[in-house]
Amino acid sequence: MNIHPSIEVSATARVGAARVGIGGPVGSGKTALIERLIPALAARGVSIAIVTNDLVTAEDAERIRRSGLIDPARVAAVEAGACPHTVIREDPTLNIAAADDLEMLFPDVELILIESGGDNLASTFSLDLVDWWMFVIDVAGGDDIPRKKGPGVLKCDLLVVNKKDLAPHVGVDLDRMTAEALAVRSGKPMALTNCRTGDGVDAIADRIVRELLFR
Template sequence: MDIKIFASGSAPSPSRVGAARIGIGGPVGSGKTALIERLIPAFAERGVSLAIVTNDLVTAEDAERIRRSGLIDPGRVAAVEAGACPHTVIREDPTLNIAAADDLEVLYPDAELILIESGGDNLASTFSLDLVDWWMFVIDVAGGDDIPRKKGPGVLKCDLLVVNKKDLAPYVGVDLERMIAEATAVRSSKPMVVTNCRTGEGVGTIADRILADVLFR
């Protein structure tokens, strides 16, 4: 199921029950898709049924990657082609993402969580609460240890900040401890997890937090 639209306007607030919707945002290359690939088995181990919506500008690249992974039934992965700035379809007009998630709920009524991955965007990217119940923002150390100091809305407003690619810190001249300390300070100690999605380090912590904060387990 692939959806393509050039988004504009505003979306009504959905009234619904069913699967909780989790947003995953962050810059290009920060590791959003890699995080999803690690979360799929982590949630399976915890007995949670998933569906996934990915966003790209004019392709279904991320959706196809997840479908080919063998980690999840390919039918549970929908692709939205935004055709515009990535934040448009997660914030200004999330209609197409809402529709994609609604369709997945109809097809897979057992789904407890729907992960909605934004296209790669800048530090100002945030999710509309008409679309998601809870969202995380993924940054990576290779993007620079000044990211927390820039205080972008994505870093400040997300329910969970994910600092990914911790293993790269020594190779890109990043003081990881200082980066974590600065992120903690600008977020007023709101939750943060440091990860290495190549090895899976920290992913279980994210899954457990979602279970506690969203599914109340």
């Protein structure tokens, strides 16, 4: 079974493709990160599929389908009908079903990326749904985000600080923000990225391959 070694596995643990959650506030760069991860993971020989979540739209899924980066049939959309965190945390049934369907359609899939539509700093993933998850914030959202100690920042397996190139333009001390994030996370890993250019994404792809696919 593909699973992060730090996660406790229940007696009913699922066998199949590893599942990675990607959450974070609106506009932080979750979809942009996925668009960069698709070719990065393909270059590492990983077969993937994607599930997106949003309130009442499939906009993120359609964006990825139109990108030309992946077979559109490998992208599923879940419309939450309420705050998207409810279907990745309180009742992940819709997402579990969507991921299961993708695995049935594409038996070669090794990894499913599950993106949570816009949510606040409380967005977290149920471990019934994912094996490992990332939380994406961006410097333009304010360098105080780590200090607010939201559950997303504290609990995720990997904190991604995106749009690092904007730091000098929005008055953010990136070194201090990084140090504060590491401190509140007690040293758990984080990554600095610029998903517009792809800077920092290869390191995330390597971590996923190493920690979930054990390569």
